[in-house]
Amino acid sequence: MNQDYIKPNNWSIIEEGFEPERVKSSESLFSLGNGAMGQRANFEEYYSGPTFQGSYIAGIYYPDKTKVGWWKNGYPETFAKVLNAPNWIGINVFINGEPLDLFRCKAVNNYRRELNMKEGSYVRSFTATLQNDLEVSVKVTRFLSIQRDELGVINYEVEVLNADAKVVFEPYIDSGITNEDANWEEKFWETLQVQDEGRQAFITSKTLKTEYHACTYMESRLLENGRIVDAQPETSTKEELISYLYSIQAKKGEKVTLQKFAGYVTSLNHDKDHLIPAAKAVLQDGLEAGIETLLQEQNEAWAKIWEMADISIEGDVKAQQGIRFNIFQLNQTYLGKDARLNIGPKGFTGEKYGGSTYWDTEAYCIPFYMATKDQNVARNLLTYRYNHLDKAIENAEKLGFKNGAALYPMVTMNGEESHNEWEITFEEIHRNGAMVVAISRYVNFTGDYEYIPKKGLEVMIAIARFWQQRATFSTQKEKYVILGVTGPNEYENNVNNNWYTNYIAKWCIDYCLKNLAKVKSDFTEDYKRVIEKTSLTEEELQNLEDVSDKMYFPYSEEYNVFLQQDNFLDKEIVPVSELPKSQRPINQKWSWDRILRSCYIKQADVLQGFYFFEDHFSQEDLERHFNFYEPLTVHESSLSPCVHSIQAAVLGRMEQAYEFYLRTSRLDLDDYNNEVKEGCHITSMAGTWMSIVEGFGGMRVLDGKLSFNPRIPKEWKAYSFKINFRNQILKINVAAGKTSFSLEGVEPLDIIVNGQLITVEPNNLVTV
Incomplete structure (x- = not known):
C-alpha cells in the first residue's frame, strides 16, 4: 500500500x-x-x-494524430x-x-x-x-x-x-x-x-x-x-x-x-x-x-x-468506504440515460488511455448496471456495440479480413480503432469475445432473448467469421491454432495459442451456431433477414464447426493445467512471493524485455476464462489452476484483484478473497499501483461490486433463477445488497450463519440458496 x-x-x-x-x-x-x-x-x-x-x-x-516510433501497416491513424x-x-x-x-x-x-x-x-x-x-x-x-x-x-x-x-x-x-x-x-x-x-x-x-x-x-x-x-x-x-x-x-x-x-x-x-x-x-x-x-x-x-x-457492510469501515467509493464513481461516470455514451476507463478523473470504451464495459461493467439499474441500461450498452458493427467490420478489413468478419476496437469513441500500441491493437483480439460474453450474460440475466434475433445474432456472426479466419490449420498438430496474440496478460506479447484467446474463440463460434439454430426455429422472419443481410452460407457454417471442433489448447501433463500459451513452461517459474518488494511494481522497475521473459502475469488470463466459463469446469479444475497461476500474478492491472477475489471465495479461501476484495475496492484510495494522480480506475470498480455480489454472495443465474451461495469474511458482521432481477427487486442480507431475503414486487420469486429451491413472497422476510 x-x-x-x-x-x-x-x-x-x-x-x-x-x-x-x-x-x-x-x-x-x-x-x-x-x-x-x-x-x-x-x-x-x-x-x-x-x-x-x-x-x-x-x-x-x-x-489526435498517432505518434509512434515506426509506422506499421494497419496502424490507426x-x-x-x-x-x-x-x-x-x-x-x-x-x-x-x-x-x-x-x-x-x-x-x-x-x-x-x-x-x-x-x-x-x-x-x-x-x-x-x-x-x-x-x-x-x-x-x-x-x-x-x-x-x-x-x-x-x-x-x-x-x-x-x-x-x-x-x-x-x-x-x-x-x-x-x-x-x-x-x-x-x-x-x-x-x-x-x-x-x-x-x-x-x-x-x-x-x-x-x-x-x-x-x-x-x-x-x-x-x-x-x-x-x-x-x-x-x-x-x-x-x-x-x-x-x-x-x-x-x-x-x-x-x-x-x-x-x-x-x-x-x-x-x-x-x-x-x-x-x-x-x-x-x-x-x-x-x-x-x-x-x-x-x-x-x-x-x-x-x-x-x-x-x-448501495452495498452496506457492518463492522469494517475501510471495506465499506471502498465499495461505496466504487459505486459512487461508477454512477458519476455513467447513469444509463444516453445510449450514445459509454463508460470510459478513467471516467471524468483523468485523460489516460483515451477513448470512452474498452472491453472492460462488456467484461466488467454490464453486470453492475444490469443489476443496480434495469435491463434497459444494459441493453443500451449492448446496442452501442451493435451500432458500431459496421465500423468493427471496417477495422477487420483494414487488417486483411473479409466477408463481413468484425474486429471490435480495443479503444474507441465512434467504433473505429484508436489505439496504437501494436501488441495491443493487432494482438489483443480476445476483446472480440467479450462482446459475445456480454450478450450471453445479458440474455441469461434478463431473459430478454429477443435481443439476439433483433441485434445480437449479427454481431455473433461477424465475430465468429473473424475467429474462423484468424485461426490457422496446423498440419503438424492437426488442429487449429491462433498465432501472434496478446492475451489478457499484457506482460506477454506476440505469443502463440494463448489458452484464453483460443477458448473464447471456440466458445464464440459454438454460441453463434447454437443461437443460429434457435433463431431459425423460433424467429423465422428474423432468421431470414439476418441470413440475407450477412449472406451466411452452409459451407461457412461447416467451416465454423470445423474450427471449433479442432481448436488446439496447450496443456501440461506435468502440472495437469491448461498452459497460458505455448512454451509457458520454458520460463523460469519463480513465485511472486520470492520477488523483493523493492522490485515492485515490475512495470515501473523492470525493462519491458525483462518483463516479457519473466513468468509474471499482470492480471487473470487463464483464470479469466475460468471466471467467464465457470460452469465448464469443476471446482477441482479451478483449484488446480488457481494454485498454479495466482502465485505468479503480480496484479498490476486494476482488473486483476476482483476476478481473483471471486475465485478465492468460490474455493472457500475467505482470507485471500477478503484481501483481494480490499485491494480492488481501495485500489485508488490506497493507491496500490502508485498511479492515482493520473485518474481513477473506473471500469474496474464494477469488478469490486462483482467481488461482493458474485464472490461473497455467490450470486449466479441458473436455469433462469437467481442462485446464491453466501459467504462472509470474518472481518464483517453482516453485509447487504439489492438485485433488480427481471423487474423484481430482491434484497439480500448476509450475516454469519444466516442469510435473509426480502422481495419488492407483486409476484413470488423462486431462488436457489446453497442448492435448495426457496420461494420468496413479496414483502415477506425469508431467512435461511
Missing part, C-alpha cells in the same frame, strides 16, 4: 492536512461527475504548485482523446491585493476536503496566512447537478480573521486549455466567441476535426453574511478568457461569499447556433431555484441511486 491519508468513513472520502505532494492524487480521488460532464478536484483559486487541470464533457473527443474541456470552475481570490495561493501561503491550517458520497457534493475548507500576514478562513462547496446535468454550482465563502480587508473574487471561464497527453502538443479547441452580458459570460468553442460545439457559461452573485449584494462587476475579456471582478470591503470576522453557476451546453443536445440561448435557460432555472433547492434536489437524486445500488 502506497498511501494512507484518506480517513476511514462510511459515507465520505476525507483528507485532512495540506500536503502539496498529495494534491494531484486528491484531484483524482475527489473528482465530480454527473454522467454528462465531470472534473478533477482542482482548486477554484489560483494554485502555483504541481496540479493536473482537467474538466471533461461526455461524448466529446478529438482524434488517430488516437481518440478524451478532451480537457474549457475550465468553468476558476475563481481567483485576492485579499488586500494579495492572491490566495495555497502553494505560497505562509501557513495553511485546518485543511480538510470531504467528498460526501451520500449526497453528491464536495466541500473544501482551510485557514491560511497570506504573504501579507492576513489570515483567512475559506469554505468551498461544489456539486454537479444530477437532475440538471448541464449545470454546476460553487459556493465560495471567505472570512478575514485578523483585520478588515478588501476581498476581490474573480470568477472566470477559460477556453485556452490543452490536454496533458496531447501527442503533438496541438490545441484541440478553437475559440469562436467570447461574449459578456453584464453578469453572464459565454465562450463558444468547437473541437478541431470532430466539430463538436460547446458553450461554456457562468453567472455569479456576491453575498455578505448570507445576503445578496447588488454589485456590478468589472469585466476583463481576452481572446480565450472572460473574468469578472467583484470587490467588497469585508469587516473582520464577516463572511463574504461568491456563488457561481456554470457549466456546458453542447451540440450533442442542442442546435450549435443556439447554444447561448440554451445556456441562458439553464442559468435562469438554476438561479431561480437557488443553491438550497439545488442541493436538496441533488440529495434526493443520490438517495434514489443509493436506494438501489
Whole structure:
C-alpha cells in the first residue's frame, strides 16, 4: 500500500492536512461527475504548485494524430482523446491585493476536503496566512447537478480573521486549455466567441476535426453574511478568457461569499447556433431555484441511486468506504440515460488511455448496471456495440479480413480503432469475445432473448467469421491454432495459442451456431433477414464447426493445467512471493524485455476464462489452476484483484478473497499501483461490486433463477445488497450463519440458496 491519508468513513472520502505532494492524487480521488460532464478536484483559486487541470464533457473527443516510433501497416491513424474541456470552475481570490495561493501561503491550517458520497457534493475548507500576514478562513462547496446535468454550482465563502480587508473574487471561464497527453502538443479547441452580458459570460468553442460545439457559461452573485449584494462587476475579456471582478470591503470576522453557476451546453443536445440561448435557460432555472433547492434536489437524486445500488457492510469501515467509493464513481461516470455514451476507463478523473470504451464495459461493467439499474441500461450498452458493427467490420478489413468478419476496437469513441500500441491493437483480439460474453450474460440475466434475433445474432456472426479466419490449420498438430496474440496478460506479447484467446474463440463460434439454430426455429422472419443481410452460407457454417471442433489448447501433463500459451513452461517459474518488494511494481522497475521473459502475469488470463466459463469446469479444475497461476500474478492491472477475489471465495479461501476484495475496492484510495494522480480506475470498480455480489454472495443465474451461495469474511458482521432481477427487486442480507431475503414486487420469486429451491413472497422476510 502506497498511501494512507484518506480517513476511514462510511459515507465520505476525507483528507485532512495540506500536503502539496498529495494534491494531484486528491484531484483524482475527489473528482465530480454527473454522467454528462465531470472534473478533477482542482482548486477554484489560483494554485502555483504541481496540479493536473482537467474538466471533461461526455461524448466529446478529438482524434489526435498517432505518434509512434515506426509506422506499421494497419496502424490507426488517430488516437481518440478524451478532451480537457474549457475550465468553468476558476475563481481567483485576492485579499488586500494579495492572491490566495495555497502553494505560497505562509501557513495553511485546518485543511480538510470531504467528498460526501451520500449526497453528491464536495466541500473544501482551510485557514491560511497570506504573504501579507492576513489570515483567512475559506469554505468551498461544489456539486454537479444530477437532475440538471448541464449545470454546476460553487459556493465560495471567505472570512478575514485578523483585520478588515478588501476581498476581490474573480470568477472566470477559460477556453485556452490543452490536454496533458496531447501527442503533438496541438490545441484541440478553437475559440469562436467570447461574449459578456453584464453578469453572464459565454465562450463558444468547437473541437478541431470532430466539430463538436460547446458553450461554456457562468453567472455569479456576491453575498455578505448570507445576503445578496447588488454589485456590478468589472469585466476583463481576452481572446480565450472572460473574468469578472467583484470587490467588497469585508469587516473582520464577516463572511463574504461568491456563488457561481456554470457549466456546458453542447451540440450533442442542442442546435450549435443556439447554444447561448440554451445556456441562458439553464442559468435562469438554476438561479431561480437557488443553491438550497439545488442541493436538496441533488440529495434526493443520490438517495434514489443509493436506494438501489448501495452495498452496506457492518463492522469494517475501510471495506465499506471502498465499495461505496466504487459505486459512487461508477454512477458519476455513467447513469444509463444516453445510449450514445459509454463508460470510459478513467471516467471524468483523468485523460489516460483515451477513448470512452474498452472491453472492460462488456467484461466488467454490464453486470453492475444490469443489476443496480434495469435491463434497459444494459441493453443500451449492448446496442452501442451493435451500432458500431459496421465500423468493427471496417477495422477487420483494414487488417486483411473479409466477408463481413468484425474486429471490435480495443479503444474507441465512434467504433473505429484508436489505439496504437501494436501488441495491443493487432494482438489483443480476445476483446472480440467479450462482446459475445456480454450478450450471453445479458440474455441469461434478463431473459430478454429477443435481443439476439433483433441485434445480437449479427454481431455473433461477424465475430465468429473473424475467429474462423484468424485461426490457422496446423498440419503438424492437426488442429487449429491462433498465432501472434496478446492475451489478457499484457506482460506477454506476440505469443502463440494463448489458452484464453483460443477458448473464447471456440466458445464464440459454438454460441453463434447454437443461437443460429434457435433463431431459425423460433424467429423465422428474423432468421431470414439476418441470413440475407450477412449472406451466411452452409459451407461457412461447416467451416465454423470445423474450427471449433479442432481448436488446439496447450496443456501440461506435468502440472495437469491448461498452459497460458505455448512454451509457458520454458520460463523460469519463480513465485511472486520470492520477488523483493523493492522490485515492485515490475512495470515501473523492470525493462519491458525483462518483463516479457519473466513468468509474471499482470492480471487473470487463464483464470479469466475460468471466471467467464465457470460452469465448464469443476471446482477441482479451478483449484488446480488457481494454485498454479495466482502465485505468479503480480496484479498490476486494476482488473486483476476482483476476478481473483471471486475465485478465492468460490474455493472457500475467505482470507485471500477478503484481501483481494480490499485491494480492488481501495485500489485508488490506497493507491496500490502508485498511479492515482493520473485518474481513477473506473471500469474496474464494477469488478469490486462483482467481488461482493458474485464472490461473497455467490450470486449466479441458473436455469433462469437467481442462485446464491453466501459467504462472509470474518472481518464483517453482516453485509447487504439489492438485485433488480427481471423487474423484481430482491434484497439480500448476509450475516454469519444466516442469510435473509426480502422481495419488492407483486409476484413470488423462486431462488436457489446453497442448492435448495426457496420461494420468496413479496414483502415477506425469508431467512435461511
